[in-house]
Amino acid sequence: MFDFSIFTTWFDALLRDTLGLGDFWSILIECVLVGAGILAGYALIAMLMIMMERWVCAYFQCRLGPTRVGFHGTLQIFADVLKMLVKEIFFVDRADKLLYAVAPLLVIIASVGTFSFLPWNNGAHVLDFNVGIFLVTAISSIGVVGIFLAGWGSNNKYSVVSAMRAAVQMISYEMSLCLCLITAVILTGTMQMSGIVEAQTGAFKWLIFQGHIPAIIAFVVFLIAGNAEANRGPFDMAEAESELTAGHHTEYSGMGFGFFYLAEFLNLFIIAGLASAVFLGGWAPINIGVDAFDTVMNYIPGIVWFFGKTLLVVWLLMWVKWTFPRLRIDQILKLEWKYLMPLGLINLVLMTIVVALGLYIK
Amino acid sequence: MNFTLLITVLVTAITLVVAAYVMAKLLGPRSYAKVKGEPYESGIPTRGSSWLPVSVGFYLFAILFLMFDVETVFLYPWAVVVKEFGAMALLSIGFFLVVLVLGLAYAWRKGDLEWK
Numbered sequence: 016m017f018d019f020s021i022f023t024t025w026f027d028a029l030l031r032d033t034l035g036l037g038d039f040w041s042i043l044i045e046c047v048l049v050g051a052g053i054l055a056g057y058a059l060i061a062m063l064m065i066m067m068e069r070w071v072c073a074y075f076q077c078r079l080g081p082t083r084v085g086f087h088g089t090l091q092i093f094a095d096v097l098k099m100l101v102k103e104i105f106f107v108d109r110a111d112k113l114l115y116a117v118a119p120l121l122v123i124i125a126s127v128g129t130f131s132f133l134p135w136n137n138g139a140h141v142l143d144f145n146v147g148i149f150l151v152t153a154i155s156s157i158g159v160v161g162i163f164l165a166g167w168g169s170n171n172k173y174s175v176v177s178a179m180r181a182a183v184q185m186i187s188y189e190m191s192l193c194l195c196l197i198t199a200v201i202l203t204g205t206m207q208m209s210g211i212v213e214a215q216t217g218a219f220k221w222l223i224f225q226g227h228i229p230a231i232i233a234f235v236v237f238l239i240a241g242n243a244e245a246n247r248g249p250f251d252m253a254e255a256e257s258e259l260t261a262g263h264h265t266e267y268s269g270m271g272f273g274f275f276y277l278a279e280f281l282n283l284f285i286i287a288g289l290a291s292a293v294f295l296g297g298w299a300p301i302n303i304g305v306d307a308f309d310t311v312m313n314y315i316p317g318i319v320w321f322f323g324k325t326l327l328v329v330w331l332l333m334w335v336k337w338t339f340p341r342l343r344i345d346q347i348l349k350l351e352w353k354y355l356m357p358l359g360l361i362n363l364v365l366m367t368i369v370v371a372l373g374l375y376i377k
Numbered sequence: 378m379n380f381t382l383l384i385t386v387l388v389t390a391i392t393l394v395v396a397a398y399v400m401a402k403l404l405g406p407r408s409y410a411k412v413k414g415e416p417y418e419s420g421i422p423t424r425g426s427s428w429l430p431v432s433v434g435f436y437l438f439a440i441l442f443l444m445f446d447v448e449t450v451f452l453y454p455w456a457v458v459v460k461e462f463g464a465m466a467l468l469s470i471g472f473f474l475v476v477l478v479l480g481l482a483y484a485w486r487k488g489d490l491e492w493k
Binding site: 042046049050053054065099100101102103104105106107108109110113119120123124126127128129136141142143144146148149167169170171172173174176179182183186189190193194197198200201202205206213225260265270271273274345347348352353354357360363364367368370371372 | 379381382383385386387388389390391392393394397398400401402404405406407408409411412413414415416417419423426427428429431433434435438439441442443446447450451452456457458459460461463464466467470474477478481485490491492
């Protein structure tokens with residue numbers, strides 16, 4: 016497979032040796048480029064997600080979706096962003112101004128932070144800690160604080176109710192998310208993102224093949240819990256439009272609302288990206304042990320594999336959103352604590368037995 | 378290098394938010410009216426503060442989450458070494474998992490998992 020780190024080491028050498036820059040300047044330039052890359056990727060993928068959501072939703076409801084602005088409505092999203100940027104940002108008089116202003120920042124930090132962990136290609140990742148998966152769950156939980164502060168700080172009755180609902184739902188489903196990731200870590204034996212993907216290269220090595228039954232259960236539970244964690248339907252109790260207007264972001268206008276919108280769609284992509292990186296092999300191509308087939312598959316670039324798998328999972332989650340009706344709060348909590356949690360714990364033991372007895376595909 | 382990148386990511390996120398806020402302040406109109414500063418509650422005049430005591434059910438689940446989440450944190454380092462330890466790993470974590478499950482069962486039996 017093509018290793019993207021060849022490019023990064025070449026660029027580093029270019030700055031240090033060819034241009035003769037010192038440690039400080041080369042690291043600064045690299046960091047600025049990485050930051051710009053993250054911003055560009057973040058914005059582009061958010062736009063892609065929003066457009067995809069509109070078209071998928073229209074498809075499921077037998078309508079056309081946006082068609083007017085640009086060719087088949089492709090420029091609609093740019094028009095929306097422009098509108099959000101030029102709208103006034105105003106504060107509610109009795110709101111807690113500090114919490115109100117800080118909340119979108121926390122939501123965006125959580126979202127950008129987890130976004131940077133995704134493995135795009137062999138060697139192409141921004142953050143790659145040896146405690147990667149653990150850090151992802153840690154950073155993503157900052158988002159709960161952001162949403163809670165947004166609702167609480169608005170001093171609006173709808174927002175406060177929504178904040179409580181969102182908080183209790185997100186912290187509950189974090190448990191299942193953690194348990195599923197631990198199940199995956201047991202099989203791969205590492206928490207590092209690149210290590211997890213590397214453990215899935217080879218014939219039938221994707222985690223859902225390698226770990227068969229327990230891995231598939233973990234994958235499905237991860238998707239359900241991830242959907243709830245991203246606050247999307249059927250788990251969108253927190254922003255149930257028909258009863259809470261817009262939930263925790265009722266009082267936000269312009270870009271303040273825009274950030275919640277961005278983060279919501281990016282979280283969908285991140286959940287799908289994590290699912291594909293941890294369970295579906297990330298950039299690892301599908302290999303079946305037949306030389307001719309494997310060689311052809313290995314020629315397809317890793318980023319195509321990663322995007323393909325991720326968009327497939329995104330499409331699956333959108334399908335779920337537009338098919339199932341919204342759950343009540345008691346149903347949401349019952350599903351988590353009485354079904355997914357015990358299932359996750361049993362699955363953990365099952366996976367340990369499978370690994371201990373060597374029943375996985377080696 | 379890893380921690381430099383972590384700080385870069387953090388700064389990037391903050392830049393994104395601050396830049397968009399500044400842009401909105403520069404581009405957007407500004408006006409003030411007393412009604413505009415009221416919270417939107419479907420057109421009904423707001424009465425009293427919204428920071429009221431909320432249902433105790435939320436707190437129960439928060440406490441349960443605290444206990445179980447701390448326990449899953451302990452599982453991460455164990456999960457990394459399962460492959461090396463084999464069957465010993467299951468034995469060594471067995472007691473811990475039994476306590477975890479007993480805790481869940483106790484909460485279930487006590488009715489803490491019901492939404493009240």
